[in-house]
Amino acid sequence: MTLMNLLAGWGITPPLIEHPPLFTCDDADRLLVERPGTRLKNLFLRDNYGRRHALLLTRSDKQVDLKVLSRQVGWSRLGFASADRLQRYLGVEPGHVSVLALVHDRERQVELWLDRELEHGDDFHCHPLRNTATVLLSKTDLLRFTSRTGHTPLWLPVPAP
Template identity: 35%
Template sequence: MELSMNIYKILDDLGISYKNFQHPAVFNCEQAHLLALDIDGAATKNLFIKNKKGNRHFLIIMVDDKTIDFKRLSQILDVSSLSFASSNRLDKYLGTSAGSVSLLDIIKETQGAVELIIDKSIFNYSSIQCHPFTNTATLEIPTMGIQQLLEHYQRPYTEIEL
């Protein structure tokens, strides 16, 4: 995993526009809402989960006001029961910590050990809110820019209805 990645340089080099909002550290969606920042786009909930055996890992990206039904999701993904992965696994696979997880972290995972799952409704928005490898900022990135970034890093994803 390349820990020296600079997400701003990556986005600039790829010509992907973004707006940067600096703010105090937030550790969950509720804290982010309390900041009342004027950011457009889909506010996202980013969940790092694993199957029961711990041999499959998933980064789930969904609109933050949705709730997840782990039983239904495990049926969709055809895996035995799902649970949140530990902070050690989060660091090992995505090089990040709880509260800082975002869609952007998937580009740091180069072994293909984490499956990216995106709720279809995300693509109804013109832009997406993402932490830039830290929970002290939020980037607003056009949805097409996110798709360009994933394509550049050859990161496939599965769209599902959550």
């Protein structure tokens, strides 16, 4: 079953936009990709010991102070998880990450952190497990999706440097 079919079965039918591969937010900027809604940066993080993992969603243009965020959430030294961990926990390669990859985290080993600055956003730009397309996921559908996958979002003020 494809991701889009799964979403439709859950009553989630976002628009799908095909495009050239976009590995980073900068790639979208270079291609002058303009779409309505809220562009996201998706950071797959791990604690210092590699025992805890989180997917952080924030604005595409925001720099994140991982040292301050680490203290804020009470985790030992946050860092970026490796490509191997990304594949193991979310089933995608670097450049293909979005909240939709949580569909692969059936054991709910990855926490979902959402920047409070996104609370009033809508039509969130998400790769549907591949970086050659984007879906525009409404806030309602985002929360419906996370409910169906068993991931309760933690809304937090994400610190910038």
